[in-house]
Amino acid sequence: xxxxxxxxxxxxxxxxxxxxxxxxxxxxxxxxxxxxxxxxxxxxxxxxxxxxxxxxxxxxxxxxxxxxxxxxxxxxxxxxxxxxxxxxxxxxxxxxxxxxxxxxxxxxxxxxxxxxxxxxxxxxxxxxxxxxxxxxxxxxxxxxxxxxxxxxxxxxxxxxxxxxxxxxxxxxxxxxxxxxxxxxxxxxxxxxxxxxxxxxxxxxxxxxxxxxxxxxxxxxxxxxxxxxxxxxxxxxxxxxxxxxxxxxxxxxxxxxxxxxxxxxxxxxxxxxxxxxxxxxxxxxxxxxxxxxxxxxxxxxxxxxxxxxxxxxxxxxxxxxxxxxxxxxxxxxxxxxxxxxxxxxxxxxxxxxxxxxxxxxxxxxxxxxxxxxxxxxxxxxxxxxxxxxxxxxxxxxxxxxxxxxxxxxxxxxxxxxxxxxxxxxxxxxxxxxxxxxxxxxxxxxxxxxxxxxxxxxxxxxxxxxxxxxxxxxxxxxxxxxxxxxxxxxxxxxxxxxxxxxxxxxxxxxxxxxxx
Amino acid sequence: xxxxxxxxxxxxxxxxxxxxxxxxxxxxxxxxxxxxxxxxxxxxxxxxxxxxxxxxxxxxxxxxxxxxxxxxxxxxxxxxx
Numbered sequence: 001x002x003x004x005x006x007x008x009x010x011x012x013x014x015x016x017x018x019x020x021x022x023x024x025x026x027x028x029x030x031x032x033x034x035x036x037x038x039x040x041x042x043x044x045x046x047x048x049x050x051x052x053x054x055x056x057x058x059x060x061x062x063x064x065x066x067x068x069x070x071x072x073x074x075x076x077x078x079x080x081x082x083x084x085x086x087x088x089x090x091x092x093x094x095x096x097x098x099x100x101x102x103x104x105x106x107x108x109x110x111x112x113x114x115x116x117x118x119x120x121x122x123x124x125x126x127x128x129x130x131x132x133x134x135x136x137x138x139x140x141x142x143x144x145x146x147x148x149x150x151x152x153x154x155x156x157x158x159x160x161x162x163x164x165x166x167x168x169x170x171x172x173x174x175x176x177x178x179x180x181x182x183x184x185x186x187x188x189x190x191x192x193x194x195x196x197x198x199x200x201x202x203x204x205x206x207x208x209x210x211x212x213x214x215x216x217x218x219x220x221x222x223x224x225x226x227x228x229x230x231x232x233x234x235x236x237x238x239x240x241x242x243x244x245x246x247x248x249x250x251x252x253x254x255x256x257x258x259x260x261x262x263x264x265x266x267x268x269x270x271x272x273x274x275x276x277x278x279x280x281x282x283x284x285x286x287x288x289x290x291x292x293x294x295x296x297x298x299x300x301x302x303x304x305x306x307x308x309x310x311x312x313x314x315x316x317x318x319x320x321x322x323x324x325x326x327x328x329x330x331x332x333x334x335x336x337x338x339x340x341x342x343x344x345x346x347x348x349x350x351x352x353x354x355x356x357x358x359x360x361x362x363x364x365x366x367x368x369x370x371x372x373x374x375x376x377x378x379x380x381x382x383x384x385x386x387x388x389x390x391x392x393x394x395x396x397x398x399x400x401x402x403x404x405x406x407x408x409x410x411x412x413x414x415x416x417x418x419x420x421x422x423x424x425x426x427x428x429x430x431x432x433x434x435x436x437x438x439x440x441x442x443x444x445x446x447x448x449x450x451x452x453x454x455x456x457x458x459x460x461x462x463x464x465x466x467x468x469x470x471x472x473x474x475x476x477x478x479x480x481x482x483x484x485x486x487x488x489x490x491x492x493x494x495x496x497x498x499x500x501x502x503x504x505x506x507x508x509x510x511x512x513x514x
Numbered sequence: 515x516x517x518x519x520x521x522x523x524x525x526x527x528x529x530x531x532x533x534x535x536x537x538x539x540x541x542x543x544x545x546x547x548x549x550x551x552x553x554x555x556x557x558x559x560x561x562x563x564x565x566x567x568x569x570x571x572x573x574x575x576x577x578x579x580x581x582x583x584x585x586x587x588x589x590x591x592x593x594x595x
Contacts, residue, residue, distance in 0.1 A: 138573075139574065142572055142573045142574030142577070143572065143574055144574035144577070144578060277552070292553050293577045296553070297556070297557055297573065297576055297577060298573055300557035301557055301560070301561070301573065301576065306561065309558075309561075319533075322558050323554075326554045326555075326557075326558075330554070363554070
């Protein structure tokens with residue numbers, strides 16, 4: 001059941017009605033039933049993995065929180081439970097990185113190892129629910145929260161179905177009251193949830209899926225399309241992946257809002273960021289904060305890193321010395337994030353190593369940049385400088401996405417080299433085959449005008465959000481007729497210009513694949 | 515140890531970690547108020563505070579600490595408790 005399918009919306013509509021028919025005290029149980037139903041529809045044959053996973057987390061959390069008295073025993077328990085769940089995630093999602101690496105090395109030396117890959121079926125959402133379950137267990141271990149006594153409550157937290165599709169990652173601390181002390185029927189939740197879902201569909205189906213047609217055509221055939229095609233392709237991909245992933249989040253957060261359950265935001269206007277570290281605080285927020293809290297901070301606070309800190313301070317002085325352990329910790333963090341994105345070297349480089357190079361070099365060069373800006377007498381507070389900073393950030397991210405778009409890591413450098421080539425003879429066939437298709441010029445121009453206006457609308461909403469305007473609240477307080485007209489317009493545009501139709505399965509959301 | 519004394523000692527730690535003699539922290543001070551206090555510096559700060567007061571924060575406290583007031587609250591409980 002994809003999130004833009006009619007089935008999904010029938011499921012959402014029916015479950016919302018049933019949810020409010022339950023007595024308030026038991027509404028969370030209905031959420032568990034819906035989630036298990038959703039999970040079973042997608043992956044009943046591998047449901048055992050999930051049940052085992054959540055059982056290990058539940059049992060070990062009770063042991064750590066209540067039964068065990070010594071720190072040593074608690075540590076042993078959490079290590080076993082985490083190892084078990086991480087091993088399961090790795091086995092089901094990332095195991096093929098091992099034979100692929102060995103085969104790849106073999107190719108370099110002309111040896112054919114011919115190791116086969118294994119195709120195991122992973123339960124839906126495993127890379128999302130595993131991280132959420134880990135955060136719960138670690139929070140109990142850190143005594144941030146007490147262990148939950150009710151197994152089914154832990155189960156709902158782990159498999160709440162809106163988060164199984166592509167996140168956001170949730171924390172027990174923030175979700176407990178949302179799931180279990182909530183459930184009052186409020187029209188406000190229904191309106192806001194519905195608006196958010198419509199807005200998400202507009203972003204996904206009108207902008208992302210239309211841009212995807214062009215992006216896919218270009219990157220499916222980079223032997224033919226070079227030069228400006230690659231530049232346009234990657235910029236369109238930037239807009240596509242943003243509208244796709246954040247549109248999916250709008251639908252998920254909106255759908256959850258219908259039950260009155262507030263989910264954490266995953267995007268906060270990333271394209272207005274002034275630098276890359278701000279970009280990553282605004283893009284896939286819940287992944288970044290998960291990595292920071294459960295990987296980077298514990299690493300940096302560990303004894304080994306503290307020792308390294310002392311040594312490097314002695315060797316390189318206080319200022320640079322204290323940065324070195326931090327750089328090492330964020331390298332580990334980014335490589336793990338890279339692997340999470342996909343079991344191939346292009347993801348480890350694009351989503352891991354390259355962002356790390358960006359971050360460390362900007363840290364190291366910061367002082368020189370400040371001096372240069374002062375020398376050139378640039379007003380860093382001016383709007384123009386902000387625009388320059390945002391474009392620079394986008395440019396750096398486009399390089400990241402070029403690596404992600406290339407068929408493999410080794411081919412990505414050839415792709416970058418292709419930017420400087422150009423074959424003008426392919427322009428005409430591209431326009432007639434990819435852009436025009438069977439449509440008239442008028443229809444195509446009108447469609448793209450609508451898409452551009454929609455993109456401008458999204459940019460305005462993001463700009464307002466960037467400036468801390470509560471857009472949902474503002475929209476809610478508008479005149480009824482205006483709100484109704486805008487909603488009808490958004491639905492109409494999605495129905496008319498969204499990429500879908502009879503027999504067409506909407507492209508899976510890009511992040512659903514992770 | 516009094517709360518006042520803790521704030522004085524914290525000022526010294528913050529000034530040393532962030533290399534800025536003008537920093538004075540208050541209960542409401544957060545990472546947003548101090549330019550260099552970001553996620554990359556957070557652990558350096560936490561460890562410097564631990565060393566100054568001879569205490570250890572647990573990881574949960576490190577992650578959950580929202581402002582200096584909460585930090586002081588934890589320090590008070592640790593040194594006087």
